[in-house]
Amino acid sequence: MSRPQDARYSESHEWATLDGDVLTLGVTDFAIEHLGDIVFVDLPDVGSDLGPGDTACEIESVKAVGEVYAPVTGTIEAVNEGLADDPSPLVADPFGAGWLMKIKASDTSGFESLMDLAAYEKHLETADPG
């Protein structure tokens, strides 16, 4: 799976892109692979407010739950509602159709401090495979 060059990445395996002040958030193929079989995505309510490091949503697999953290302060502008019924795009296309949410950021500094692709792939080499 090729990871997009224009996205930024977090140590906890979220990816984000920024268009103006709207941040699109998802999780990487690495996160999906290590969660295992995904059975449910618990998306946040549109209009809710988040701060950096807040749990933005939860991804449930058979044996584990993965938390997705918001990298910026802002308000949920949209969520990928289809995932609530069918989480398979998360597995098939985590950087495209498997996007999780769009956050209208009031402060984008959290985005700027994320890793670029090269730094993230270096991070993966040392990441805990568990």
Added chain:
Amino acid sequence: MAELRTTPLTDWHSARGARMVPFAGFSMPVQYGSALEEVGIVRNEAALFDLCHMGRLVLTGPERIAAADHVLSQNVANKIPEGAIRYALICTPEGTVIDDVLVYKEPDKLHIVINAGGRDADPAWFLEHTANFDCTVEDVSDAQTMIALQGPKAKEILPAVCDVDLSALKYYRFMPAKVLGSIETLVSRTGYTGEDGFELFFGPDEAVRVWEALVAAGGKPCGLGARDVCRTEAGMPLYGHEMNREITGLEAGLDFGIDLSKDFIGAAALRAQRDAGVPRRLVGLAVEGRRVPREGCRILTGDEDVGFVTSGTFSPTLDRPIAMALVRSEFVADGAPLEADVRGKRVKVKVEGMPFYSRKRKKKPVKGSEGNVDA
């Protein structure tokens, strides 16, 4: 962290891409591919599990049965026929649980299967508390390979490698047999998945050869993740979750393995608890929605904390979340409406009889749509 222990099959698992995780001090396969698919293999085909990490004790000597009856909650003398297997607990004097075990009664010895986590504590406890009996306790854990073959096709696959007479091998019975023509093996019709199946015990040098023969005959290697999901679907308790040194066997609903008409370590405390009323009960929970109440989630009614989840998983077989919880007895009536605090959000749950899944009646219909509780 101390170096992880291996089994005779560890290299085999690793070489075939199994995801290995630390479990009770061993490096064990949690899944080969998809845990979801592996649950399906158990339910529809035949899964192979490496259980070498589990411990085995052998009791011999003229007073072995009296010794076992002193340590174990089951009535070893009178309720286990030769050739049969029964469930038992090792209890503290307070009636809480040190481990849960299976006792195999052979003509001249008792073969006791213990949990991986009990491999240090259980032999020591047995030695300490059977010192006054004329019996010998031997830890044969490293001298035996233990493999499980589980699923509806297990009975078609086993005869390809083993000469055991399956028509004579009933549920919770065992017999000696030969595997691959010459390997002395103890075969039992037991398992921890809720399906028909077998567990095999034989010498460690033959582990890879027997395993590969079972694979060639149609057994599919699966990880301990699927086994844990299957045992939860089948409502089977797991030591360290549904019972431990702070939970009694009566609270965990393990009465079938406890004979309070005899004396054993913990019996007096358990009789007192029975007479006073068991304060908490292990129950199954039906869950509204698809969020999974996992171990440790609090169970509430209003603002009152009435218990906690001991195991929770998504059930692929039933396509809904399931959980077991230890709940104060006054709140455990079937269908009683409760809530679980799932990582800060309240989720409606209802007490549901276990097992969640039974191979005899297959999927259990649940009131309400899509398998969820009706709110």
